[in-house]
Amino acid sequence: MSRYSRLLLVIMVAIVSGRVMAQEITPTPDPCPTPQISNAAASYYIGLGNALFSRGDFSGAVVAYTCAIEQQPDYAPTYVSRGYAQASLQDNEQAMADYNRAIELDELLTSAYNNRGTLYTRLGNFGLAINDFTLVISLSPEDVTAYHNRAVVHAAEGNYELAIADLEQALAIDADFAPSYAALGAVYSAIAAQQYQQFVELRGDNALLPAGTPIEVLQAVDEGMRTGDYSVWVALQTAAGAE
Amino acid sequence: MRRQLALMGLVMGLAMGAPVMAQDTNPPPNCPVFQGEADGIRTSYYMGEGLAYFNAGQYNNAALSFSCIVRVIDDTYVPAYMSRASTYMRQRDYQRAMEDYTRAIELDGELIAAINNRGVVQAALQEYEAAAEDFDRAIEVDPDFIAAYNNRSILYALAGEYEQAITLLEDGIARSGIDRVLTQYRDPNRAADAPAIPFDPIHANAYALLGIMYSAQALEQYNDYLFLSNQQNGFFPDERIQSAAGALESRFNFEMRLDDGTWMLVARYDATAGQ
Numbered sequence: 048m049s050r051y052s053r054l055l056l057v058i059m060v061a062i063v064s065g066r067v068m069a070q071e072i073t074p075t076p077d078p079c080p081t082p083q084i085s086n087a088a089a090s091y092y093i094g095l096g097n098a099l100f101s102r103g104d105f106s107g108a109v110v111a112y113t114c115a116i117e118q119q120p121d122y123a124p125t126y127v128s129r130g131y132a133q134a135s136l137q138d139n140e141q142a143m144a145d146y147n148r149a150i151e152l153d154e155l156l157t158s159a160y161n162n163r164g165t166l167y168t169r170l171g172n173f174g175l176a177i178n179d180f181t182l183v184i185s186l187s188p189e190d191v192t193a194y195h196n197r198a199v200v201h202a203a204e205g206n207y208e209l210a211i212a213d214l215e216q217a218l219a220i221d222a223d224f225a226p227s228y229a230a231l232g233a234v235y236s237a238i239a240a241q242q243y244q245q246f247v248e249l250r251g252d253n254a255l256l257p258a259g260t261p262i263e264v265l266q267a268v269d270e271g272m273r274t275g276d277y278s279v280w281v282a283l284q285t286a287a288g289a290e
Numbered sequence: 291m292r293r294q295l296a297l298m299g300l301v302m303g304l305a306m307g308a309p310v311m312a313q314d315t316n317p318p319p320n321c322p323v324f325q326g327e328a329d330g331i332r333t334s335y336y337m338g339e340g341l342a343y344f345n346a347g348q349y350n351n352a353a354l355s356f357s358c359i360v361r362v363i364d365d366t367y368v369p370a371y372m373s374r375a376s377t378y379m380r381q382r383d384y385q386r387a388m389e390d391y392t393r394a395i396e397l398d399g400e401l402i403a404a405i406n407n408r409g410v411v412q413a414a415l416q417e418y419e420a421a422a423e424d425f426d427r428a429i430e431v432d433p434d435f436i437a438a439y440n441n442r443s444i445l446y447a448l449a450g451e452y453e454q455a456i457t458l459l460e461d462g463i464a465r466s467g468i469d470r471v472l473t474q475y476r477d478p479n480r481a482a483d484a485p486a487i488p489f490d491p492i493h494a495n496a497y498a499l500l501g502i503m504y505s506a507q508a509l510e511q512y513n514d515y516l517f518l519s520n521q522q523n524g525f526f527p528d529e530r531i532q533s534a535a536g537a538l539e540s541r542f543n544f545e546m547r548l549d550d551g552t553w554m555l556v557a558r559y560d561a562t563a564g565q
Binding site (some may be wrong): 096 | 330339348369
């Protein structure tokens, strides 16, 4: 695997798994905070957990979701929420257990498959990840996240055409789904890396790229789109008989 | 509804002259979580979410969560009004806070936390007569609610009615029993290892306010003396009094001023006690 490809793989996994915060220690669940309202339903703790999660307090969120689960152990979505919080704490084992438990309780719960798929991706189990995303798509054909996530796994496997197809499908469903544009850009970057690699193989390691390094080309293309300066493309042309 | 009030020992940093916000005419917020579920489930969710945001200082988010309850799910749910009012107070949006406390009082006319806290908000808005009515009402509803005595005494002092302020504070002290605690602690026969006598710091606060009232009265007397000295040639005021008056004047203009809300006591609403 080339340097570019390895870099792209890391980027893909980061995209598919969401932003991950570094945490080393799984928290010991604290006692559940006493609800500040009477007759609080389990959903009180889910609300608490969601708010804590949204501000990056994943440990606090795990505690809150655990309290909700203690109060209502058969409600599958809470396991998904806790699983995601566990995954954000890098506790893959607990996260997987929670996703599996959610699926046991509700085999049609697409969020559980979606999140488990992202976890499989992070763990490098691409086949299982694709299975989960494909299952979500079969259960919910308009699930833009599932197409997006499956595309990223395809990309991580080097199947760029399949990745592009899934990303285009995601954007066909929701043209405002921004992550798919980022992923599409990354996939084209991967294809670019492949092509540059091909150039190096033909010309040798020390050959100069005709329009500069890949980053310089990208910058020049970006600037050219804004200014109309097409000189970067001119640099890529080759005189007849030059090869 | 049972009312158990835990007073926040903290004083509020209310800034006078804060901008008055217009009444909320925004469309109801989007509240998709647990849509279709029972109101109790949805209410619990948004209370949990809102309180977590509140505790984290994310007041805009907290207000949205509580608004989901009162504007979308259940417009009679008092804890959400009380919590949102607290949120608005933290944001110094006193107009909205007052509206929420008023709504809570409409729903529960004897909810002392709402009555007292609305008084605090009215005072922040410099609506002193309305604030006084609220504190009087709080004392009427619960004569043992000492915070209202303290708050009302501040309004008396702001009107220059120090005697009434002192009388009310002494009444509160007698009612709370903090004077007996003081006597016990000062008993020369009290053993060094005698167990601590528990008391509410809010009750002790009345002594601080009494001191302020007497200081304010002292300043009045000093100023009377200095005023007279200006009326007659050859009457040179004692410099020590000039100095003492200047020091007190300065304190009442700055750290000891009574009109900035910092001496007001806000009651914490305990939503677990009822509903």
